[in-house]
Amino acid sequence: MDTIFALATARGKAGVAIVRLSGPAAFSAAESLCGPLPEIRRASLRRIVWKDEILDEALITAFASGASFTGEQVIEIALHGSQAVVQSVLRALGEVEGLRLAEPGEFTRRALENGRLDLTQVEGLADLIDAETESQRRQAFRVLSGAIGARAEGWRRQLVRAAALIEATIDFADEEVPEDVRPEVTGILSSVLTELRTEIQGSAARERLREGYEVAIVGAPNAGKSTLLNALAGREAALTSEIPGTTRDVIEVRLDLRGLAVTFLDTAGLRETIDPVEKLGVDRAVKRAESADLRVFLMSDDFQPSLEIRDDDIVVNGKADLTGVGVSGLTGQGVTELLDTVADRLQARVPASVVSTRQRHRNACERAVKFLEPALSAVVNGGYHEELVAADLRQSIRALESLVGRVDVEDLLGEIFASFCIGK
Known part of the structure; x- marks a missing residue:
């Protein structure tokens, strides 16, 4: 089996960068760059030397077969995290006979093949790397x-x-x-x-x-949807105007809501229209709202939603700054309570035992x-x-x-x- 190597930390300038080697020649390859290895699982400072040139001073840690992430001999080299240092060490490793650059996920695949992880744990590791909340x-x-x-x-x-x-x-x-x-x-x-x-x-x-939730903000034109989205985002994510039909496309803002990844959708105002562009926006709004995990209906006296309101949907007045009741993105009234309600309803859907x-x-x-x-x-x-x-x-x-x-x-x-x- 080949011995593989790769940069195990993110690319770019950093305080520390870790290069990982795994396979039967990992120990000998590391010795060719830094001399005798330290004791197993004990980090030790070594000079990294290749062709009589000192490339860096780094911490070297060795892991024995059967007691490493991949189940093979593993070496981790903690370098200074400049791109020049990392590239010089990767070039040197590429010149060592029997070594090759790892393919995407190959370290984890070897962990699976060697019985260190099962397939669900591999998927869990991928999700952990991607976790946002x-x-x-x-x-x-x-x-x-x-x-x-x-x-x-x-x-x-x-x-x-x-x-x-x-x-x-x-x-x-x-x-x-x-x-x-x-x-x-x-x-x-x-x-x-x-x-x-x-x-x-x-x-x-x-x-x-795991994937994140979508919450659609639905209402008539000028119901306060874009203003509410901007209040949730804390920035001007959506254009606001007194002119009905300003929002034509679906605008998305992703938030961390009590540890949940939630994307709020500002949709076009729902109304009958002969404007072909606005009609496309309304059709798209309806489709996204139908597929959303939860909908927030911003109601007004003359608004009759064409979408059926589900039992779990949230129905509030959209301009509390004018009526004194409901939620207002302009003044912030009711926004905290709305977010709490959204979080409560989404969290209630996740069974603890599954x-x-x-x-x-x-x-x-x-x-x-x-x-x-x-x-x-x-x-x-x-x-x-x-x-x-x-x-x-x-x-x-x-x-x-x-x-x-x-x-x-x-x-x-x-x-x-x-x-x-x-x-x-």
Whole structure:
């Protein structure tokens, strides 16, 4: 296997830049630049020398095989973070025989291949790197820590137990089985099915937390939507005017709202119009509002929304500076209370007990349920063929193994690792 290297920190000038090496020649390659290595897991100051030229003074840390991020020999070189220093060290490493520059996500891929991470932890690591808010960080770290894998392994162990009981009746078909296994099998399958259905139902909400929410501000022309958006953004994000129909496109402002990533959408005023450009804006506003996670309707006396108001939507008067009631982006009245309401309603959607965060996780759980449902029905209703039930259980177990990347995911790996930077 090749030994790979790359800059593991962001490009550009910084106080410190870390270059990482991983593979069977990592130790010898580092020794060719800095001499004898320090003790394992103990950082030590060394001069980096190549072709009799001192490139930098750096902290060198060595990690042994089986006790590193990738599971291989790993060297981390903490350099002074100038671009010139980093490039000189990368050029030197590129001249060492047997080394090559890492591909995007290759360090993490090796961690997966060497059993240091399962596939859900890889996804959690990608989400942790991309996390913008505290809620996203917490969720990503929970996944990186192995929460999904632990839950999937618990389900798998229970199904293996059920399958073993069923197959025991097959093995002893010509003999008297000491006890009826159906009550225990029924209990196991019912329990796992209930948990899987709960996971499926709640995973979409977890996925929205990972990706971020959209909240559309909806109302008639001149209802105060753009002024409210500007108040939320703390800047002139949207053009405001007394002329109706000023907003033609959807304007977006992304905020960190109590740890939630929330994008507020200022949409065109909803009204009938013959202006073709404004009509396009209204049509776009309706589409974005229909797909938004939550809508804030800024109401006025003569506004009859063409969109159906959902139970969870927020309905307020949009110009409290004139009426004294509702919310006003101009004076700030009611804005804090509105943000609190938005945060409360979005946070209430995220089930604490669910750990799945992606469509892929949901698909794996749905495949497991697809085979468990007929298996349970056959056991409960009697007259079942043990061989068919056992086959269904094996397929369900396989679906759960695909969740953590043990089987059937090779075609997904390229797409997953393409989202990583080169040094990760």
